Amino acid sequence: MTDRRREFEELVSPHLDALHGYCLRLARNRPDADDLLQEGLYKSFRGLAGFERGTHFKAWVFRIVTNAWISRQRREQRRPLTLELDAVAEVADVAGEEVYDAETNWGAVYQEVVDDEVKRALDELPDEFRLPLLLSSLGGLRYKEVAAALDLPLGTVMSRLFRARQKLRRALRDYAADRGIEVTEVSK
């Protein structure tokens, strides 16, 4: 094996599980996720000369995988992948959900929901919210790095993360309630 390939493996290996999980949640099925991961790694290897040593490799490789996924979406849909929301709808939505649901027993919700429900809730999130959330939580990217990866302003990334977590939380609460779990905290 050449030094370049060895170096690439050493750089990628610590992040491979996270990348694999990221691809699974982007593609939503294993065969496509495997293809995406391989394509992302191929592009990363080809572009390794452009990686600045000493900088955040994880952010760099997540960004390339994200670009590969966006390109793939665009090819398949034959239209530009738009990550922009309708501004009016977003404002209205935020206003409607601003109040934190203090009556929910979140401890019980998080204790009871299973991994499959978390994955389902994630898969049901619109891309606008899913991508920043995955890059931030699973990829461990800084907000600035998420903004660069998705070509979005920093403020937009922050608001989408806020909204993504809010939607995820509520979906999990609904799943728990559907299974008959008592999710409402008794008023004291």
Next chain:
Amino acid sequence: MNCAEFRDLLNPFLDSELEVEQNVACLKHVELCTACAARAEHERALLTKLVGATRAPLSDAARAELFAGVFARVDAEDSARGKGGGWRRWALACAASVLLALGGAWFVHADPLCLWGCTTLDLLLQAQARMEDSPQTLDEVEQLIHRQVECPELVGSEVSGCQALVSEGCPCHPLVRYSLPDTDEVCFVALPGGHGHVGQERLLPDGRRYFVGAQAGLRFVGWRRPDGALAVCMPKAESPMPDEKLYVLAAALRGP
């Protein structure tokens, strides 16, 4: 800090994105406010749940298979390039001969790989002239020219947005234009392969090549990317931007 202020900072607080002073203020607040402390705990639990549920460990065998697949693709592509290179060179030589036969003067100035006769300089002039225009989406351009436009790999974290312009009279090489959020004085374009160097080639101390030019109303700094694309950074026609600033910007875009 009150509860509303804390709620606004909760996510960046949990994500360790706050400045030290704000972080300390949040820590103090959760010490004093049990409701906000509980809320922070719940949010943390959500993130833990999320990361735990989405982890997808790969076995050693799967990892090895994955890397083998990546390197096999690299080998196959390199091998195909090697085998096809001779044929391509031969075909190009024939094409060049035909073009030479058609007109030596035209050949001297035109891009030999573009049968429409648009030179690299022509394309850059068109890009500069259209700096005020809104770039089209790649999809629109693809529909116009009936083929896919590849975005060359981005270099430099300050560059964002990848859109295209169809160059007039040269459908073989649409320009791919990136937007620069911090300046409206500079146009950054990439010509995906096929176009030759323009301007004067120079050498950086580390051995990398770049080129600079000032001709036909254009000032530009450019370089050849690893993927073969020609990347060019240039200010507006009448921009007072000093050359030094242009060089600094180009260096930032190019990266190390």
